[in-house]
Amino acid sequence: MIQVDQKLMREELISFIEEQKKKKGPLMPVMQKAQELFGALTIDVQELIASELDIPMSDVYGVATFYSQFSLEPKGEHIVSVCMGTACYVKNIEKIMDKLVDVLGVEPGETTPDNKFTLEPTRCLGCCGLAPVIMVDDQVYGRLAPSDVAGIIVGY
Amino acid sequence: MxxxxxxxxxxxxxxxxxxxxxxxxxxxxxxxxxxxxxxxxxxxxxxxxxxxxxxxxxxxxxxxxxxxxxxxxxxxxxxxxxxxxxxxxxxxxxxxxxxxxxxxxxxxGFYKMQERIALRNCGIIDPEKIDEYIAFDGYKALGQCLTQLKPQQILDVIKDSGLRGRGGGGFPTGLKWQFAKDEDSAQKYVICNADEGDPGAFMDRSVLEGDPHAVLEAMAISGYAIGADMGYIYVRAEYPIAVQRLEIAIEQAKEYGLLGKNIFDTGFDFDLEIRLGAGAFVCGEEMALISSIEGFRGEPKPKPPFPAQKGLFNKPTIINNVETLANIPQIVLNGAEWFSSMGTETSKGTKVFALGGKIVNTGLLEIPMGTTLREIIYDIGGGIPDGKQFKAAQTGGPSGGCIPDEHLDTPIDYDSLLSIGSMMGSGGLIVMDEDNCMVDVARFFLDFTVDESCGKCPPCRIGTKRMLEILERIVAGQGVQGDIEKLERLGKNISISSLCGLGKSAPNPVMSTLKYFRDEYEAHINGKKCPAGHCKALLNYIINDKCIGCGACKQVCPTDAISGDKKEAHLINQNDCIKCGACMDKCKFAAIDKK
The missing domain is CATH 3.40.30.10 (Glutaredoxin)
Structure with a gap:
């Protein structure tokens, strides 16, 4: 089943690349699509992109490692993003992060052993009015106190 | 209807x-x-x-x-x-x-002193309905430009208005456009820089979310003015709502014939494409942004040649910030004189600020240039919450500086902010109170810059890292004599020798806090004290005589560092204390001090 999915995803990516090739500067949109499909830009995905776009693998790897949103390894089922913007920082996001580290049992940037959560410090989420803020997948939680953290995580 | x-x-x-x-x-x-x-x-x-x-x-x-x-x-x-x-x-x-x-x-009060030009439609129209934008004079300016004005006439209006780039640099917009128009090339490009990376800034996001058509209209106007038929909007992927509303807006504008081929039957073609960023702060720098759209690592290049000469795909290109663009249709409709009547001698019009941090009214505001920080913080922002003392206002994000109380009456414009060691930046304005440690704030920004430095030029890649190491040492209570002088020397050298704006401005948060809050640095280094009571390594939690011996702190302490019998004063064993602050949060009697 997984192999069938992989094959379908590869085909989808290849047809997307065909479409993008008509435009100038297709690499970034292609990599964003690949990450969306596969969840990560593993080496074989990067090789596929390089050969389909007919560019050196080093170019693809260079871009994949430059931008923080590209990940070479698969992430957990839920992404817990912790806003590290200035407004959240001056309102003690550190304490929220400490609590998350405590509750999830992993350090920032790591994924829990059951692959359920990835804890990620992130750049400003732009909801400074709600600082301090975390985001689980697409759901934003604001005006947090450390005591709110455990309750949020239990909900997933 | x-x-x-x-x-x-x-x-x-x-x-x-x-x-x-x-x-x-x-x-x-x-x-x-x-x-x-x-x-x-x-x-x-x-x-x-x-x-x-x-x-x-x-x-x-x-x-x-x-x-x-x-x-x-x-x-x-x-x-x-x-x-x-x-x-x-x-x-x-x-x-x-x-x-x-x-x-x-x-x-x-929050709205009374505001003058909304870039934000005029935000919170008033439904951004997903082009008809509502049109009902508020939307696309009227584009119509006027295409049917009544020659490209040079548009440029003259923008130049006369005195509009300067709102993304941070403050370069005169009309002049930038003129350079691109004067280039002889069959293909030119227009780019909207919506890679709003400053932590604590969300002006551009709000404009894109609240009034996306204003940006599209302005891009089409700029395309006509310089002779470009293609535009790109480079927007942060972290802004899903903004991206979605832009997509809807582009689709609607194409449907109405306001983008695409032969706009208003004038033979002018203009198409737009959205490109998503992928989380690299340096891509807000124009040369890095161009590299990113081209599909490379977002690394800046030396200038000249400037983008207006050799930009995207080596063609003449103008790059404008979202807020700059949002002003354009209004300037065309109301004239250069109307716009230049607002603001100060060197900075015309208004500026949008994202107000955040220790302030009562966090949010987004647009004020005429020349308004003072005091008016923004106290009259519009409602002052500092919880009866705390104001300490500093931070503008310009990781490129800017901290402004102390003594400069709160400075009328804000590009030049006045530079003169007091900060900068306008894109408009993030974070207020800090007595509990914020200025050394730690400087460390916070340096940490950000080190993370986001692209690594191309050594002054920025290595220099900022060295500065960060010194700051980390100071906040950990291991600062030594000579650290301040080292920071100053490094900062000066990084500023003059870095390739792009990111490196050149990276030392600003340190330099400005050294200038205005030197005593805090000295207290950390010499006295091993953090005056704001923030830096963990320099703090001790001590139980005072208000303790009634309820035992709440003892229960919550993760390291069992608190001892004491019921109804007796408790004691914190400093050797076991990890300074997590849980006891202080739990205590209902203000019996725990942080010193």
């Missing part, structure tokens, strides 16, 4: 969205239908109202009743009381700092 007796505006900006506005929008529609009012009352989802602190916000017109912090359960009451029986729900109305109930939007 349907006429409604009442309009209910629900804020659909990111902040209110996160606070629950989509549910309120849905429920309002359901309840209004239940009450049989759907032909009389219309619910509109708008862009950001600005006063994010009070979100989710609902405004009911024609009264202008400003309901704040609305919850699901309040919706029914708004419908049955206000919409059905015209009885305003007092308990939901916004209250000012003195707890006075404010009945109308126009009476709120």
């Amino acid at each position: 349907d006429i409604y007796r009442s309009h209910v505006l629900v804020c659909g900006g990111t902040s209110c969205n996160a606070a629950g506005s989509p549910k309120i929008f849905e429920k309002l529609n359901v309840e209004i239908k239940k009450a049989g009012l759907e032909k009389e009352v219309k619910v509109v989802k708008t862009g950001c109202f600005g006063l994010c602190e009070a979100g989710p916000i609902v405004i009911v017109y024609p009264e202008g009743s400003f309901y704040s912090k609305v919850a699901d359960k309040d919706v029914q009451e708004i419908v049955s009381e206000h919409l059905k029986h015209s009885r305003i729900v007092d308990r939901l109305l916004f209250k000012d700092a003195d707890a006075n109930i404010i009945t109308s939007l126009d009476d709120i």
Whole structure:
């Protein structure tokens, strides 16, 4: 089943690349699509992109490692993003992060052993009015106190 | 067209969205239908109202009743009381700092001093409906440009208006356009820089979410003015709502013939494409942004050649910030003189600021250039919460500086901010109070810059790292004599020798805090004390004589560092204490001091 999915995803990516090739500067949109499909830009995905776009693998790897949103390894089922913007920082996001580290049992940037959560410090989420803020997948939680953290995580 | 007796505006900006506005929008529609009012009352989802602190916000017109912090359960009451029986729900109305109930939007101090040009439609129109934008003179400026003005005439208007780039640099917009127009090339490009990376800044996001067509219209105008038929919007992937509204707006504009081929039957073609960033702060720098669109690592290049000469795909290119563009249609419609009548000698018009941190009214505001920081913080922002003392205002994000109390009366413009060691930046304005340690704030920004430095030039890659190491040492209580001088020397050298704006401005947060808060650095290094009581390594938690021996702190301490019998004063063993602060949070008797 997984192999069938992989094959379908590869085909989808290849047809997307065909479409993008008509435009100038297709690499970034292609990599964003690949990450969306596969969840990560593993080496074989990067090789596929390089050969389909007919560019050196080093170019693809260079871009994949430059931008923080590209990940070479698969992430957990839920992404817990912790806003590290200035407004959240001056309102003690550190304490929220400490609590998350405590509750999830992993350090920032790591994924829990059951692959359920990835804890990620992130750049400003732009909801400074709600600082301090975390985001689980697409759901934003604001005006947090450390005591709110455990309750949020239990909900997933 | 349907006429409604009442309009209910629900804020659909990111902040209110996160606070629950989509549910309120849905429920309002359901309840209004239940009450049989759907032909009389219309619910509109708008862009950001600005006063994010009070979100989710609902405004009911024609009264202008400003309901704040609305919850699901309040919706029914708004419908049955206000919409059905015209009885305003007092308990939901916004209250000012003195707890006075404010009945109308126009009476709120936060809005009184504002002058909204870039934000004129934000919170008023439905950003997903092009007809609403058109009803507010949308695409009128583009029509005028294409049918009545020659490209050079448009350039002259923009130049005469005195508009300067709102992304941070403050370069005169008209001049930038002129350089690109003067280049002889069959292919030119227009780029909108919406890679808003400054932590604590969300002006561009709010404009894109609240009034996306204004940006599209301005891009088409700039394309016509310089001779470009293709534009790119480079927007942060972290802004999903903005991206979605841009996509809708582009589709609608194409449908209406306002983008695409032969616009207004004038033979002018202009197409637009959205490109998403992938989380690299340096891509806000124009050369790095161009590299990113081309599909490379976002690394800056030396200038010249400037983008206006050799930009995207080596063709003449102009890059404008979102807020800059949002001003363009208004300048075309109202004239250069109207725009230049606002502001100061060297900085015309208005500026949008994202106000955050230790301030009562966090949110988005637009004020004429020349307004003082004191007016922004106290009159508009409502001052510092919890009776704390103001310490500093930070502008310009990781490229800017901290401004102390003594400079609060400086009229804000590009040049005045530079002269006091900060910069305008894109408009993030973070307020800090007595509890914020300025050495740690400098460390925070350096940490950000080190992370985001692209690594191309050594002064920025290595220099900022060395500065960060020194700062980390100082906040950890291991600062040594000579650290301050080293920081100053490094900062100066990094500023003059880095390749791009990121490196050149990276030392600013350190240099400005050294200038105004040198005593805090000295206290950390010499006295091993953090005057703000923030730096963990320099703090001790001590139980004072208010302790009644309830034992709450003892229970919550993760390292069992607290001892003491019931009803007896407790004691913290400093060797076991990990300074987590849990005891202090738990204590109801203010019996624990942080020293």
